[in-house]
Amino acid sequence: xxxxxxxxxxxxxxxxxxxxxxxxxxxxxxxxxxxxxxxxxxxxxxxxxxxxxxxxxxxxxxxxxxxxxxxxxxxxxxxxxxxxxxxxxxxxxxxxxxxxxxxxxxxxxxxxxxxxxxxxxxxxxxxxxxxxxxxxxxxxxxxxxxxxxxxxxxxxxxxxxxxxxxxxxxxxxxxxxxxxxxxxxxxxxxxxxxxxxxxxxxxxxxxxxxxxxxxxxxxxxxxxxxxxxxxxxxxxxxxxxxxxxxxxxxxxxxxxxxxxxxxxxxxxxxxxxx
Numbered sequence: 001x002x003x004x005x006x007x008x009x010x011x012x013x014x015x016x017x018x019x020x021x022x023x024x025x026x027x028x029x030x031x032x033x034x035x036x037x038x039x040x041x042x043x044x045x046x047x048x049x050x051x052x053x054x055x056x057x058x059x060x061x062x063x064x065x066x067x068x069x070x071x072x073x074x075x076x077x078x079x080x081x082x083x084x085x086x087x088x089x090x091x092x093x094x095x096x097x098x099x100x101x102x103x104x105x106x107x108x109x110x111x112x113x114x115x116x117x118x119x120x121x122x123x124x125x126x127x128x129x130x131x132x133x134x135x136x137x138x139x140x141x142x143x144x145x146x147x148x149x150x151x152x153x154x155x156x157x158x159x160x161x162x163x164x165x166x167x168x169x170x171x172x173x174x175x176x177x178x179x180x181x182x183x184x185x186x187x188x189x190x191x192x193x194x195x196x197x198x199x200x201x202x203x204x205x206x207x208x209x210x211x212x213x214x215x216x217x218x219x220x221x222x223x224x225x226x227x228x229x230x231x232x233x234x235x236x237x238x239x240x241x242x243x244x245x246x247x248x249x250x251x252x253x254x255x256x257x258x259x260x261x262x263x264x265x266x267x268x269x270x271x272x273x274x
Contacts, residue, residue: 033131036118036138051129052082055116055140056096073268075114075148078155079136079212082119082242083126085156087231090245092117092154094257095264100246110261114148116141121242132203133223136212145212149271150180151221152264153206153213159227162204164196169229171256174198174206175213176220179270183263184222191259198225224260 033039045051058072076096081089090100097105097112105112118138120126133153136142145151153175159168173184173195181197188195198205206213206223213221234256239248 033129033135035135036131036141039129039131045129050120050122052119052121053117053138053140054119055114055144056098056112057114057140057144058112072114072148073271074150074152074264075116075144077115077141077145077151077153077212078117078119079133079141079153080120080130080155081117082121083123084118084120084130086240087226087234087245088154088156089117089119089242090249090253091226091231091234091257091260094249094253095152095154095260097261100249110265113264114144116144119242133206133212134203134208134210141212142215145215145221146217149217150177150264150267151213151216152180152260153211153221153223155223155225156231157204157225157227159229161201162196162198162225162227163200164227167229168194168227169233170194170196170227171230172196172198172204172225172227173222174204174225175211175222176207176209177214177218177222177267180220180222180263180267183266184224184260187259187263187266188256191255193230193256193259198223230256 033042039045040047060072062068076092078088078092081092092115093100093103096115097110099106116138120129159166162172164170171188171193173181175181185195185197202208204225208214209219211223213223234250234253235245236248236250239245
């Protein structure tokens with residue numbers, strides 16, 4: 001077995017660092033799963049024990065002959081949540097309009113959005129569960145994205161992966177939707193958050209058409225890569241467990257979320273109903 005098994009309750013109480021899991025140079029890392037489908041079928045891991053999926057889809061009731069039901073326009077996803085890229089689960093929930101601590105909607109902050117997350121629950125080795133965004137083939141994730149005009153995919157990275165200086169606190173903005181990228185950069189900058197337009201590495205920049213963030217009705221979306229230092233500034237010191245992070249949110253967490261949601265609002269406001 002590649003990982004130590006334990007129950008979900010135990011997993012939620014174990015420590016998981018915010019940074020992505022790395023493997024010592026002397027230990028060969030196992031190959032990345034070929035897809036979510038392959039991971040789900042792998043007997044080495046068990047759903048609800050080693051990993052879990054969470055999602056929400058808001059029904060559109062269009063039975064009225066007088067009022068057109070609003071089209072769900074945006075889906076927020078975190079393909080590497082839980083202990084894989086720590087902090088992205090909480091960012092996904094809050095950006096979608098939910099309190100990460102109890103999943104209650106957070107009015108009057110604005111609308112709620114559909115969301116999907118894949119989360120690692122292991123005490124260590126969660127990096128082994130990392131499926132690249134171009135290989136994400138979860139049925140629910142793809143269905144939600146295909147029904148949406150916009151998708152925002154949330155990730156975590158180390159500065160060196162993004163070509164930044166060590167210890168950099170920044171968000172890299174990628175994806176194929178230029179308007180979405182522009183609004184995100186503008187809102188982050190206005191909020192005092194260092195925002196960099198992602199380039200170079202295709203995964204970091206989210207430029208592949210097959211990337212989950214671009215599998216929308218429009219064929220384009222946005223991707224955020226948040227560095228370890230940026231995410232660490234969002235949570236109270238020492239609150240690095242899967243259970244504690246959601247109740248240890250610092251004001252900067254909400255500064256980031258509010259800027260992200262403003263960018264989504266701006267994008268949606270200019271999109272005509274299909």
